Amino acid sequence: MNFTNIKLIFGREIRDQIRDRRTLFMIAVLPVLFYPLLGFSFFQIAQFLQEEPSHVLVVGREDFNDLPALFASDGGFNSELFAEEKKAKLLKLDFWSLKPGPDGTPARPLSEADMRGMVETGKYEAVVYFPPDFAHKLEAYRLYLKDQVAGKWPANVPRPEVPSPVIICDNRQAKSQEAGARATVPLTAWSEDVSVATLKQSNVDPKPPVHVKRQFVDGRDEPNIDTSLWSKVLPFVLLIWAVTGAFYPAIDLCAGEKERGTLETLLSSPAQRGEIVMGKMMTVMVFSMVTAVLNLMSMGVTGFVVMKNLGPLPQMANVGPPPLASLFWLVLILIPVSALFSAVCLALAAFARSTKEGQYYLMPVILVTMPLILLPMAPSAQLNLGSSLIPVSGIVLLMRSTMEGTITNANQWPLIFPVLAVTFCCCWFAIRWAVDQFSSEAVLFREGERWDLSSWMRHLIRDRQPTPSVGMAVLCGVIILVLMFFYRFLVSPDPYGPQPDLEFFFKIVLVMQVAVVAAPAMIMAIMLTRDPARTLLLPIRSNFRSVIALPAAALLAVFFFPVIHNLAIVVQLLYPLRSPELEVFSKLIAQIQPGTRLFWLGWATIALAPAICEELAFRGFILSGLRHQGHKWRAIIFSAVMFGVAHGILQQSIISTVLGCVLGYLAIQSSGLWAGAAYHFTHNSLAYLTSLSAYKIHHSQFHWMQTEKWGASVFTWPVMLVALLFAGFILLLFSNFPYRRTHEEALQERIEHEAAHSLAG
């Protein structure tokens, strides 16, 4: 790669973008102006956010002579019952007496239905209702308390009923709910005061025996709102704007260049595709970062001004600015994640023919990124080895940890490396994808054809090729995933009903394998390809290699089994997620007795059906299609990822992806389906049989094979090393098989050979 060319392209693109008023406005001017204007509007709106008092009717007001005052003389609740005196003013009370007044005023009856009607019609936002016998009941209860303390209450006399005033409010109206909540505060406080006063009258110290005091390591008496607030808000703002900031430049640099016709000129220049992509990606990255940082700064300054001037929301006025040092680290961490977003946006934008089309393609980036950014915002989300391996989420957690200052802890700082490694890996894949997009004629010179279903269906059937295209392979994978989703939804048992038995579980899995996994691949192979047998890797003729491949693959599965088993336990440690349904079935499977009908049904379901059905779909149709990309390993990895995703549960998906790579390699090297099927069957059989209690290895006999570690039985290192050695020999055997290349793979190899030859020359 020529760095001078990258620098040249980068410089040109930066200059080009700076001269584009629309991009400048979107990237820099808008964020700088947007937040102050938003702050200004906030002040205007804040007038409407003033807390309005609630109108509450008190029905059956009582006077309690020797008790703490519930009401003040000014006609409201006693202000001492509130944490803040001004809160008392937020309740405006009207009174309705149910008894004749001392001056002879007659009693005015009011039923509970009338009270509800008053709330429903909005006359009052809430009604506090003291039943007529409330004072009497309260007195009886206080007497009980006193006697109880003095030990005079007879054991055979039941405890008197606890008196309760009723607060009536309307759940449908927010204002009424608020009024009810407000009225609850003084009544609860008063109730506690009554208890305390009663105990005092009985000469009992009302102080609670235990007093809990919180201490914070930073020396504060109260939680630090600054840290917890900023550590959540800033990573979110930074990443959202980093994605948004990458949008417009990516579209302009790809789709815009296509529209102007300059892309063809650039492609015929000495700059290689990789150099063009790197130059453009760096430009997008700069704008992504500048947008994020400018937004952060503008938001920070505006937020500071707003909070300092906020009267109506005093609890927010105490929030201070974020620590400056952490801001520096935040911007540093932003670099790799901006690179990732830029490469992804660039690859997608390359597919677009126009800027308008580019906007459509980039919208899903936000939809995918949003949950990954929001996931770590949950208070329970922590930076650990498992979460550090999740793209984007790991970065957000790292940012949070940096802001909170916990990143310097001994168990936290080593996690910087996996987070950055995953981000750089994703970034590399995204760049490779973008380079491929820039090398694809179908992407660069796409004609603006009008798409309709009938034309497309005709095209699929009329222009059939011997094997499926990459698009068909992806479509098949998506169809299988969607069908699986709905199938699981249809057959999942009622969580509140009786648990289905194991036989039923095995049967639904068998049906799924045949109808949802194998059938779509076979139907697509028959309808959309001219050579279904070749597509599904079912060669009619057999030779010595195809025969020897079967036992070799089965033996490979045996030798790889300890590695996969230990890997599964490590994955379980990294992502300790639980599937209660699966745990129940695992326990049931463990109890299966060998030789029974259920035993054979279980074997067929867990080992035989996947070995045929999943191989037909993932190594047959999907891998055959993906190989038209021209890169064997890329096709293997893509098909393995699809195979992994189809397994649903994260831990299973990770292990299945690894297995998918081995299975894909076997399928290609042996140019047939059966080697992979033999491996798949052997592996699943081992997994099934070792999960049965009857076949559990007893440590006393085989202590050299397995040991207890991480709360599970794992294979020992000597076993692993020997197994890996033998597995290596078998893989070496497969690597020497002359496999059949696709047209694209052969061409790619020729280009790489020529390039290596010319470099050597």
Next chain:
Amino acid sequence: MIHVRELTKHYADLKRGRLVALSGISFDAMPGEVFGLLGPNGAGKTTALRILSTVLRPTTGTATINGFDVVTQPSQVRHQIGFVSASTAVYDRMTAWEMVEYFGRLYGIGNGQLHGRMEALFDRLQMNEFRDVLGGKMSTGMKQKVSIARSIIHDPPVVILDEATVGLDVLVARALLTTVAELREQGKCIIYSTHIMREAERLCDRVAIIHRGRVLATGTIDELRSEHSEPDLEDLFFKLILSGPEGAPPPRLTNSFS
């Protein structure tokens, strides 16, 4: 200099199925020669030139430029050619000077040499009056001059022009043809695609008449005239494309192209 052998190119099209844009075309072009690709719109001229400029890959067949294969040695080929596409392809937010300088640098020309060449080119193509004008504000003629300047800034032995006079007024078109003739005098091999017969008659030393992805005839214009007994090139062109099986719709690919 340029050797094209049995070049084919197939495209997939939703409505029409797999299309054959080029169906085994072959020709050679030599230094100091303007080789014309004559054909109506959709004949396959642009596809052929895009393959020669390494922007597209052929489905089958080979093409070499100065000994370098367009498929396996694209980087070396790109240093040998200057490509002027059918669209003027000028950056809207760059001046004429910046654009030529940018491509000069991409071709690896050093600072001192680059500015000397640029001054000479700007004088020769009379571009000085708009050297600081942004691409978005240039006329079509200005844009085409910039396109030619940036394609020959590295002094390539091969210049490929794809319908370079489309949209130009008579004066600018004539100036462009004069420039092409000058490039020929310098010993460059020029591939010039056009559907305008007069341009071909005036400029091309040899032509290949191409229609529906096939070469119908190759030779000097005089050779073609005498061979087909047609003194007028346009009549000759019509006679060729309307006679024979090539006048029928293009063949559709029904088997694998691997």
